Amino acid sequence: MKRTKKKVRSGDDLFQHSAGRDLYDGYIINDIVCMPGAEYIDFTSKPDIINLGQAVGDVDEDSRKRLQIRQTIEKHLERELFLNPQGIKVLSLFFIDRVANYRSYDATGNAIQGKYAQWFEEEYKALVAKPKYRSLFGEIGPTVDVALVHDGYFSADKRKKGDPDNLIRYKDSSGTTAADEDTYSLIMKDKEKLLSFDSKLRFIFSHSALREGWDNPNVFQICTLNETASTIKKRQEIGRGLRLAVNQQGERIQGFAVNTLTVMANESYEEFAEKLQKEIEEDEGIRFGFVEKHLFANIVVAEEGQEPAYLGADKSETLWEHLLASGYISDKGKVQDSLKTALKDGTVSLPEAFADHAGAITAALLKVAGNKLNIKNADKGQKVQLNKQIFLSPEFAALWDRIKHKTTYRVDFTPEHLITQCANKLRDELMVGKTRFESTEAKLTIERSEVGATDIKTQAHVYDLQDFTLPDIVTYLQDATHLTRRTVIEILQRSGRLPDFKRNPQKFIEQATSMIQQAMRLVLVDGIKYQKIGDGHYYAQELFESAELRGYLNDNMQAANKCVYEHVVYDSDTESGFAQGLEQSDDVKLYVKLPGWFQIDTPLGTYNPDWAVLVEQGGQERLYFVVETKSTLLADALRPVEDGKIKCGRAHFAAMENDVRFTKANGFGAFEGQW
Numbered sequence: 001m002k003r004t005k006k007k008v009r010s011g012d013d014l015f016q017h018s019a020g021r022d023l024y025d026g027y028i029i030n031d032i033v034c035m036p037g038a039e040y041i042d043f044t045s046k047p048d049i050i051n052l053g054q055a056v057g058d059v060d061e062d063s064r065k066r067l068q069i070r071q072t073i074e075k076h077l078e079r080e081l082f083l084n085p086q087g088i089k090v091l092s093l094f095f096i097d098r099v100a101n102y103r104s105y106d107a108t109g110n111a112i113q114g115k116y117a118q119w120f121e122e123e124y125k126a127l128v129a130k131p132k133y134r135s136l137f138g139e140i141g142p143t144v145d146v147a148l149v150h151d152g153y154f155s156a157d158k159r160k161k162g163d164p165d166n167l168i169r170y171k172d173s174s175g176t177t178a179a180d181e182d183t184y185s186l187i188m189k190d191k192e193k194l195l196s197f198d199s200k201l202r203f204i205f206s207h208s209a210l211r212e213g214w215d216n217p218n219v220f221q222i223c224t225l226n227e228t229a230s231t232i233k234k235r236q237e238i239g240r241g242l243r244l245a246v247n248q249q250g251e252r253i254q255g256f257a258v259n260t261l262t263v264m265a266n267e268s269y270e271e272f273a274e275k276l277q278k279e280i281e282e283d284e285g286i287r288f289g290f291v292e293k294h295l296f297a298n299i300v301v302a303e304e305g306q307e308p309a310y311l312g313a314d315k316s317e318t319l320w321e322h323l324l325a326s327g328y329i330s331d332k333g334k335v336q337d338s339l340k341t342a343l344k345d346g347t348v349s350l351p352e353a354f355a356d357h358a359g360a361i362t363a364a365l366l367k368v369a370g371n372k373l374n375i376k377n378a379d380k381g382q383k384v385q386l387n388k389q390i391f392l393s394p395e396f397a398a399l400w401d402r403i404k405h406k407t408t409y410r411v412d413f414t415p416e417h418l419i420t421q422c423a424n425k426l427r428d429e430l431m432v433g434k435t436r437f438e439s440t441e442a443k444l445t446i447e448r449s450e451v452g453a454t455d456i457k458t459q460a461h462v463y464d465l466q467d468f469t470l471p472d473i474v475t476y477l478q479d480a481t482h483l484t485r486r487t488v489i490e491i492l493q494r495s496g497r498l499p500d501f502k503r504n505p506q507k508f509i510e511q512a513t514s515m516i517q518q519a520m521r522l523v524l525v526d527g528i529k530y531q532k533i534g535d536g537h538y539y540a541q542e543l544f545e546s547a548e549l550r551g552y553l554n555d556n557m558q559a560a561n562k563c564v565y566e567h568v569v570y571d572s573d574t575e576s577g578f579a580q581g582l583e584q585s586d587d588v589k590l591y592v593k594l595p596g597w598f599q600i601d602t603p604l605g606t607y608n609p610d611w612a613v614l615v616e617q618g619g620q621e622r623l624y625f626v627v628e629t630k631s632t633l634l635a636d637a638l639r640p641v642e643d644g645k646i647k648c649g650r651a652h653f654a655a656m657e658n659d660v661r662f663t664k665a666n667g668f669g670a671f672e673g674q675w
Contacts, residue, residue: 008032022471022509062115065225067437067461068264069094069116070123072223075262076202077133079220083258084136087247089195092221094205101225102152102205116205116225121146145200152205191216195246217243217252223264238263238276260443276444277451288450290333291368293320299360311357319361322351335369335449343369367448384549384557385566390590391544396564399590399614402624402660404538407652411603412527419487422519423494429515432500432508437461471505473512480513481520491516518640524603525644530655539598547597564592574631574666575610581668582613587675589616594626602648604641609649609662615675623675624660626653631666 006017014027031042039052050056076092083090094116096102101114113121124146127133193199195218204219207226219241241261244252253259277288296316301309311319323329326349328339342348343366350358390396438460442453477488492498492512501508544564551557551569558576560568560583568579570593582588591613599606611627628646646664653662665671 021506022476023506025471064266064437065116066119066123067439068223068225068266069119070127071439071459072221072264073120073124073127073203075221075264077127077136080136081133083220083245086253086258087249088245088253088258089197089218089248090202090220091194091216091218092203092223093219093241094203094223095226096152096205096207097226099152099154099207103154117150117152120150120203124149148200150203150205151201154207195248197248217246219243220245220260221262221264224266262441263444274451287333288448289335289368291320291323291329291335291365292333293317295320295364295368296361299357299364301357315354319351319354339365340369369449382551382553382557382567384551384569386544387560387564387566390562391564393590395589395614396592397541398622399592399612399624400541402656402658403612403626403653404541405535405656406533406537406539407530407600407655408533409528409530409601409603409648409651411524412529413523415487418520418523419490419494421523422491422516425515425519426491426495426497426512430495430497430500430508430511432497432504432511434462434503435507470502471509473501473505473509476509477513477516481516483516483520521604522640522644525647528603528648528651530648530652532655532657543597544595547595549595562588562590564590568593572631574629578611578627578629578665578668578671581672582611585668585672587615587617589614589622600649600652602645604644604648607645607649613671617675624658625671626660626662627671628662628664629666630664 008014008017008029010029010031012029014024014029015021018024026043026045028044029041030044033040033042040049042049055061072092072094076090079090096116099114102116103114104112106112128137194201194216222238222241238261241263244254245258247253294313294316296311296319297313299311299316301311320329320333323339324331326338328336328342328348330336339348343362348358348362348365350361354361438458440456440458442456445452445454473492474485474488477483477492478485481488483491497508549565549569551567553567556571557567557569558579560566560579562583563579568576570576570579575593579591579593582591591611594609594612596608599608601607609626610629611625613625613627615623615625617623626649628649650662653660661674663671663674665674
């Protein structure tokens with residue numbers, strides 16, 4: 001489930017706001033109280049009150065943040081296994097929302113661990129006990145006091161004059177006050193010590209982004225436990241880790257094998273990359289996906305053995321003007337789809353004077369434009385015209401009169417068969433695991449074209465739900481499927497899968513609803529019978545003239561001579577090959593790729609067959625076909641709903657009681673063999 005913010009007021013029903021999620025059933029707001037220290041929502045039914053920060057029936061933020069801490073420690077230890085032998089100390093940095101969540105002080109000045117510090121120590125102890133990390137600590141094992149490996153750097157305020165013991169208090173830091181400057185000076189002064197293996201400190205907790213002043217090069221992991229939509233910018237945070245690593249001799253180490261930053265973000269990497277790119281564009285003036293007039297100025301043009309010479313600003317601007325005139329870029333320099341397509345196809349047009357440097361120019365354009373998208377140029381889209389000679393022919397009229405009629409259907413089935421099919425589907429296909437967190441790891445690359453992602457990996461972590469009330473699954477399934485209560489109970493009992501309901505109620509209900517509805521539809525298909533409504537209910541031939549059809553030549557459209565249209569718009573290579581076979585066959589008189597508005601009603605939704613074909617053998621016998629083209633003819637290889645619709649199509653045309661044959665084919669050869 002994706003979390004969504006909703007604005008509510010007194011009298012609102014959360015069940016309606018959630019689009020009918022069972023979890024919110026009965027939560028109708030009576031009052032919203034915003035009194036400081038007593039903020040809560042009052043509901044008309046139990047639970048009567050939910051206080052600020054309280055969560056009911058959902059994963060709380062603490063569980064997610066603890067998982068972030070664990071993954072940061074785990075990634076840190078993995079990096080130590082790789083970098084310690086190279087003499088490189090690994091540091092990890094945590095950005096937190098409140099100092100008190102890491103450390104506070106009691107009335108006598110004694111330090112008290114906050115929840116982040118407690119979680120860190122518990123997770124650290126559990127991870128370093130694993131045999132795979134034994135080499136990091138030698139034969140004696142991880143005996144170092146865990147309190148020495150982590151610390152927090154926060155702005156300090158001394159007690160006012162006269163306070164006992166001159167105790168130090170810590171406060172939240174914004175990174176802009178004089179107290180903050182003291183903190184940053186301390187960090188910078190001890191930087192060399194921090195990079196030495198002699199110092200046990202490896203994990204640093206901070207409340208601010210440390211601004212641009214802190215230049216420690218060996219931060220390999222950053223964990224964002226704060227809300228990064230604040231004044232703390234993403235580029236400031238990740239900037240703490242964008243430094244070349246330093247070994248114990250103070251030497252800078254080159255290469256991405258060492259210099260890779262991992263960010264444990266509390267959002268998806270797609271959203272993280274999008275926001276990061278936006279911030280860089282706004283704050284640094286860098287424009288992703290734009291061709292600047294000076295882009296090509298530094299391309300080397302000197303002959304071998306001569307003094308270094310470059311293309312220069314004037315010629316670069318000339319080249320930019322050519323790209324603009326060719327429609328490759330906008331007047332602002334924004335890369336257009338036509339340039340991406342040309343780069344992909346290797347057909348970029350350049351002036352003759354720049355032919356010797358085409359490779360370097362194309363390479364520069366690739367960096368700016370990128371080549372990841374499969375793009376269709378909307379300007380090259382064409383309206384497909386009718387082939388009037390075919391469309392107005394008596395042969396097409398004869399074909400259309402045989403397939404144009406509409407039908408209605410009825411279904412015969414027994415309740416016992418329905419229950420058996422639904423129960424078997426739940427037993428065999430239901431997959432319900434425990435509630436899980438999913439964390440996604442991806443490498444972010446900052447190119448001139450975009451901020452992108454590679455090497456995407458997903459890791460799941462089980463979350464054990466405790467102390468929750470099971471929803472009324474029978475009523476929920478009854479409402480969703482319109483089956484009787486007795487039938488729903490019988491299906492659940494026969495399936496033998498009810499114990500899984502306790503593991504993850506929401507997922508069980510969602511899957512069970514979908515599977516029962518699908519099984520019901522397929523049962524209906526088995527007993528379906530079609531009947532033609534009458535001669536007055538049909539798809540008029542004139543619809544071909546009023547409906548607009550568009551395609552892209554040499555992409556999803558090819559020229560045709562025997563079709564009702566001058567071009568065939570196809571959906572797959574199978575359809576393209578089939579149309580070519582129809583064109584080349586002497587026995588095929590005419591054909592049409594049936595348009596999307598030609599639909600047959602089925603219990604599984606509307607069905608649109610692929611082709612209608614007129615075959616004339618030896619200039620005498622005429623055969624009328626409706627053909628469904630699939631890459632496979634095996635029913636088991638098709639999706640159940642897809643195969644069910646094809647069965648309904650066969651029954652529909654059988655009800656016409658004329659000489660139209662409905663068939664399947666995986667190519668023209670298979671179709672030709674059925675004449």
